[in-house]
Amino acid sequence: MIKSQEDLTRIVALSVTLVIVLLASILVWQYQARPLFLITLWVCLLPICYLGYTRFKQALFTPYRNIQTQLDAIQNGETHVRSQIGFQTGVAKSLHDDVLKLAEQASRWQVDNQHHALLVNELLQSMNSPIVVINEDNRVIMGNGALSNWLGYGWHSVRLKRLDTLGFTFNDQWNLVSNNESEQLRTSQILLDGKLHTLILITDIQDALSAKQQQSWQQIVRVMSHEIKNSLTPIKSLAQTLAEFSNDDTQKQMLGVIVERSAQLHQFVANFADLEKPITLSPSTIDTQLLCLNLTTLYPSLTVSFDTESIYADKALLEQVLINLIKNAFEACDSEKTDPMVELHIKQSNTFTTITVQDNGIGLSNLDNLFVPFFTTKKEGQGIGLVWCKRVIENHNGKLNLYQTQERTVAEIRLPVQQ
Numbered sequence: 001m002i003k004s005q006e007d008l009t010r011i012v013a014l015s016v017t018l019v020i021v022l023l024a025s026i027l028v029w030q031y032q033a034r035p036l037f038l039i040t041l042w043v044c045l046l047p048i049c050y051l052g053y054t055r056f057k058q059a060l061f062t063p064y065r066n067i068q069t070q071l072d073a074i075q076n077g078e079t080h081v082r083s084q085i086g087f088q089t090g091v092a093k094s095l096h097d098d099v100l101k102l103a104e105q106a107s108r109w110q111v112d113n114q115h116h117a118l119l120v121n122e123l124l125q126s127m128n129s130p131i132v133v134i135n136e137d138n139r140v141i142m143g144n145g146a147l148s149n150w151l152g153y154g155w156h157s158v159r160l161k162r163l164d165t166l167g168f169t170f171n172d173q174w175n176l177v178s179n180n181e182s183e184q185l186r187t188s189q190i191l192l193d194g195k196l197h198t199l200i201l202i203t204d205i206q207d208a209l210s211a212k213q214q215q216s217w218q219q220i221v222r223v224m225s226h227e228i229k230n231s232l233t234p235i236k237s238l239a240q241t242l243a244e245f246s247n248d249d250t251q252k253q254m255l256g257v258i259v260e261r262s263a264q265l266h267q268f269v270a271n272f273a274d275l276e277k278p279i280t281l282s283p284s285t286i287d288t289q290l291l292c293l294n295l296t297t298l299y300p301s302l303t304v305s306f307d308t309e310s311i312y313a314d315k316a317l318l319e320q321v322l323i324n325l326i327k328n329a330f331e332a333c334d335s336e337k338t339d340p341m342v343e344l345h346i347k348q349s350n351t352f353t354t355i356t357v358q359d360n361g362i363g364l365s366n367l368d369n370l371f372v373p374f375f376t377t378k379k380e381g382q383g384i385g386l387v388w389c390k391r392v393i394e395n396h397n398g399k400l401n402l403y404q405t406q407e408r409t410v411a412e413i414r415l416p417v418q419q
Helices: 007-030 035-076 089-127 145-151 205-245 249-275 288-298 315-333 385-395
Strands: 133-134 140-143 166-170 172-177 183-192 195-205 284-287 303-306 310-313 342-348 352-359 399-404 409-416
Touching: 035 205, 035 288, 089 133, 089 140, 089 303, 089 352, 145 409, 172 183, 172 195, 205 249, 249 342, 284 288, 284 315, 288 315, 288 342, 310 315, 310 342, 310 352, 310 409, 315 342, 315 352, 315 385, 315 409, 385 399
Parallel strands: 303 342
Antiparallel strands: 133 140, 133 195, 166 172, 183 195, 284 310, 342 352, 352 409, 399 409
């Protein structure tokens, strides 16, 4: 049974060879040649027939092998490879031209896929939320800077590692082993290089809730500020007028209190209004040693340590944030401690700079309300300082957290390192 062109070619070549040998034998037999001559004729004809068969087979199949090489190159993504067949017309030439067109089309697809991958990567890097892309084997192939911040080290170091080795678990869908309720995962499918991949977005709903809460507070205060200002202005004016015309010292004193409190309330509303103003950053490279020197000049008893020569941030705003946090720390110590201790530590990794202000003061109370406007534990406080500090750090794409350990109160700032 003939199963291939090669089988057919061998059968045809063998048949032709037998016919030639048979005809030559009949011709020699008619002339009554000796048997030795007949054998010699066969020995000479068989190599000639085999050589002719080899040349014919090479000429017939070489173009198809070259076309196969071209197709293998396309399949492996080497679309720049071009083959030659040696024919100017015919079926093989037509087939070869079609394969070349396919190679050119595959090359365009390859370029489009590369552009698509670059676009996806640019979109991922522009996102503030951690994003990881895994292939069909659940191995990490792509991430963004936010993912590095979330991991605490560069995501490239875990490239091609399985996702379940990075604190993820799969049970019908991907989840975090830590079971952090403030973090949620969203997954979607994307096509890269012609293959289906899974994109996982890690969202911190706490940030969204905090932003929504902040917007609600700002809306409330905006309305209250308008009403308070409209009421304070005539009250203050009337109190000042009455005080000028009054001859009673007690009345003047009472009216003076009204005027003073009206001014303080007006200033209080004005201070919070500043929180609604946009913060314009002018980031630059800050000399860490000079920054620490400025802070220790203001607070000589401050203990500092740092392991980096520079920080990339807005110098004026970052310094003011640190002054506010250090001032709060010393005030917490002064009220209770005879040996107050406030420490400033600056450490830098490949992905972020961590700045901590620690004190051994009275500790924090009501942690849930620390960043709520107007909330304060100070008698003379207005509850605005920490809110402003948080806004400044978040404008740097960083985070400000306050927490309590067994012996320390810690204010921690995390700022992304300039890439």
